Amino acid sequence: MKLTLRTYGDAILRQKATPVTSVDDRVRTLAQDMLETMHAEEGVGLAAQQVGALDALCVVDIPTASDADPAGQPLNPGLEMPLILINPVIRGVSEETESWEEGCLSFPEIRAPVERPKEIEVQFSGLDGLPVVRRVRGLAARCIQHELDHLNAVLICDRMSPVKRIALSGRLKRLRRETEHRLNESHA
Ligand code: NI
Numbered sequence: 001m002k003l004t005l006r007t008y009g010d011a012i013l014r015q016k017a018t019p020v021t022s023v024d025d026r027v028r029t030l031a032q033d034m035l036e037t038m039h040a041e042e043g044v045g046l047a048a049q050q051v052g053a054l055d056a057l058c059v060v061d062i063p064t065a066s067d068a069d070p071a072g073q074p075l076n077p078g079l080e081m082p083l084i085l086i087n088p089v090i091r092g093v094s095e096e097t098e099s100w101e102e103g104c105l106s107f108p109e110i111r112a113p114v115e116r117p118k119e120i121e122v123q124f125s126g127l128d129g130l131p132v133v134r135r136v137r138g139l140a141a142r143c144i145q146h147e148l149d150h151l152n153a154v155l156i157c158d159r160m161s162p163v164k165r166i167a168l169s170g171r172l173k174r175l176r177r178e179t180e181h182r183l184n185e186s187h188a
Contacts, residue, residue, distance in 0.1 A: 001033050001036065002033070002036050002037050002040050003033050003034070003036075003037045003051040003052070004051065004052065005037065005041065005050060005051065005105055005106065006049065006050050006051065006052055006106060006179075007106050007107070007108065007175060007178075007179045008106050008107050008155065008157070008172065008175045008176055008179060009175060009176035009177070009178070009179030009180050009183075010106075010179050010183065012049050012052055012054070013049050013050070013106060013150070013153070013155060014153050014155075015049065015054060015153055016054075016151070016152055016153045017047075017048055017049065017054050017055060017056040017057070017150075017151040017152075018054055018055070018056060019056050019087050020055050020056055020057060020086050020087055020125075022129075023086065023125070023127055023128075023129045027055060027057065027086070027127075028127055030048065030051075030053055030055060030057065031057060031059060031084045031086075031127060033051070034046050034048070034051055034057070034058075034059045035059050035061070035082055035084075037051055038059055038061065038105070039061070041105050043105045044060065044061055044062055044063075044066075044139070044143050045058065045059065045060045045061075045143040045144075045146060045147045046058065046059050046105060046147070047147045047150030047151055048150075048151070049150055049151070049153070050105060050106050050150060055086075056086065056087045056088070056151050057084070057085070057086050057087075057151075058085050058088065058144075058147035058148070058150065058151060059082055059083065059084050059085070059147075060081070060082065060083040060085065060140065060143050060144055060147060061081050061082035061083070062081055062139050062140045062143060064081070066138075066139050067079075067081075067138060067139060067140055069138075075137045075138040075139075075140070076134075076136055076137060076138065076140050079134060079136060079140060083140075083144075084126055084127055085122070085124040085125075085126075085144065085147070086124060086125040086126065086127070086129075087124060087125055088122055088123065088124035088144070088147075088148055088151070089122070089123045089124070090120050090121070090122050090144075090145070090148060091121045091122065091123050091133065092120065092121040093117035093119070093120050093121075094117045094118050094119035094120070095117075096117070096118045096119070097115050097116060097117050097118060098115070098116070098118050099113045099114065099115040100113060100114065100116075100142060101113050101114075102114045102142070102146060102156055102159075103156075104146070104155070104156045106155070107155075107156055107157070107172075107175065108175070109171075110156070110168060110171060110172070110175070112156060112159075112160035112161075112164045112168065113160070113161070113164070114142075114146075114156065114159045114160060115159075116141075116142055116145050116159075117141070117145070118137060118138075118141065119135060119136070119137045119141055120135070120136055120141045120144065120145060121133060121134070121135050121136075122134055122136060122144055122148075157172055
């Protein structure tokens, strides 16, 4: 089932996720609904808060073509998409960083360069509940870092440069007002 996307200005985006203690039917259904919502919205990642849940759960689906180096070699061989990450934790990051333009389904039509480590080591569980540790590079690493930010209540507007934030301040303020207005209407 496709879920309603929460946009900037919705208080749940500023709440931290709580650990998933057991992978039950509710969690499995949430993960499937999040994948369906992300695909319908043409996103490459989605965190629980973005659909109104506070479980430490996010999903990522990077197209194969975007997960290759310039020579066409896969950057993350063996990393199967889509990824369902339960209780993800970043255990290590590369010193080398890179800046890349990011978007977010909770910030429609807003994009900004964000600097992040190029490579990460991430620990998470899948729906089988078994913890795994993976080294991840490229767009997948960027996307996982973006989704983990969501679980920690950190948003793209916190990560962009101060100059970019000032340049986008009018649009951010408008989006926040629109979201608040829509939430007030639905509660009325
Ligand atoms: Ni996002």
